[in-house]
Amino acid sequence: MSLDKDQVQHIAMLARLRLSDTEFAESVEKLSRIVAFVDQLKNAPTAGVVPMAHPVNEAQRLRADEVTEGDDRDRIQQNAVSVSDGLYLVPKVIE
Amino acid sequence: MTALHRRSLVELKSGLASGEFSSVELTETLLARIAGEGAGLNAFITVLADQALVAASAADDARAAGKAGVLNGLPIVHKDIFCMRDVRTTCGSRMLENFVAPYDATLVARLSAAGAVVLGKSNMDEFAMGSSNETSYFGPVRNPWDLERSPGGSSGGSAAAVAAGLVPAATGTDTGGSIRQPAALTNTVGLKPTYGRVSRYGMIAFASSLDQAGVITRSAADAALLLGVMAGFDERDSTSVDVPVPDYSDTLATPVKGLRIGIVRQHFDEGLESSCRSAVREALATLEAQGATLTEVDLPNLDYCVPTYYVVAPAECSSNLSRFDGVRFGYRAEDPRDLLDLYCRSRGEGFGAEVKRRIMTGTYVLSAGYYDAYYLQAQKVRQLIADDFARAFAEVDVIAGPTTPTPAFKLGDKTDDPITMYLNDIYTIGANLAGLPAMSLPCGMARQLPVGLHLVGPHWSEARLLQLAHQYQLQTDWHLATPEAYA
Incomplete structure (x- = not known):
């Protein structure tokens, strides 16, 4: 199955990716090839098979809901483009 | 006497212990190679010359004080996917071009605590998505065996650096073959441990149910030495498994007599280049002569490995990479109109083409109306593939075959x-889907280019893979072959 332009537009929006015109055209073509390639999975004999949940069959480990890390905010925020008083700044959302 | 840059970790360890040379001398020698003959390979994103010399000097002091760790003073390189405190960690992406990690990955911390000296951060495919190192924002790495060719990927910088004698060992990560394929294409040893064996804390995530950290070295004994330090439970990684870590170096000397090796017929069909086929067949004959037995085993769902991977891995990548939003860290687009524009342009400009393609593939297979047909179906097929391996391992101890269908290909070819x-990763992906340990080791030449022998074992059987590889390396010297320009 191949993807049309509207589908790729929709996927790019869901993924929050702005594509240039060239990238968009290339994505329609290459994503169609990828989807056509993975379509062969439909032929696999999976009736009654339970989907894999974990590659080595481990249960999800849980821990007590307690603070274990120290306060490293200032160091971490050195990687942010725009912060003020410990807050991350973004363009205004509500007028 | 072998030149320092051609010695194995095990040899360097004894040289340091006997006082033949210091860690500072060793570090200076390798830093000079990295800046000199190695520079054209583009194997490094960041060289940590000053920091390495400080660490080497500290290691020499520790030794003088009688406090030498297991890896005291030994040089290594980290793939630039591992966070290293106060060091730029890019993951090969414009998105993280200026990201300075605020903490150490567990693997980095463990190797440093054992005394290892980090020479730098190696080049890689962007976010580890690629099989040729050509998706790196920092340009492709070149294969020391032929500069026109790719060293493979995504751990291509690590593999090229080890092959060219810029460093004896490097870390890597393997989601579908990203340690083993570059190891095969550069004549190095690459080990991907069992899923959950080595902590992924501080390793930038690509596909969390497949990603595993490992090593690239020039010998199986060196891989055993490093794995012993890296492996083990870490409460900071929720998928880390609490299984005891054996002494991998201890069992290397055990002969392979009686070991049952499984051969998969489809691994040797027309998809495999004939020159690679003969090299792998010869390696199997060598192991048989050493006392191993060869048995044919069947993996009936083998053809589904690559399509299954290209549903599961992109799905997980689309989820993992949603954290890169231009707000808290990473690239932010100039003058965003509004918040949506900030997200879309930061991600559109910060990610390269292959990463965007995989994010979109993953978004599609997880989207409403397609989830059952693609993602759920792929997880079912993945179980079939894991079951195939489990059935095979009831009959054999190890499965052996080629690592890649061809030797190194030219940059730009694919x-x-x-x-x-x-399809480059056709032989390697199965181990990731089933969480199995696997390794590639040098086993011959095809068209004057290296060929890799691929070994896969049951969960937690790293010691057996390393033993088999070491015994093979006692009998052969393919792993000592060196690219002429970097001898």
């Missing part, structure tokens, strides 16, 4: 068609 590139 960039037009994603499917052609994806």
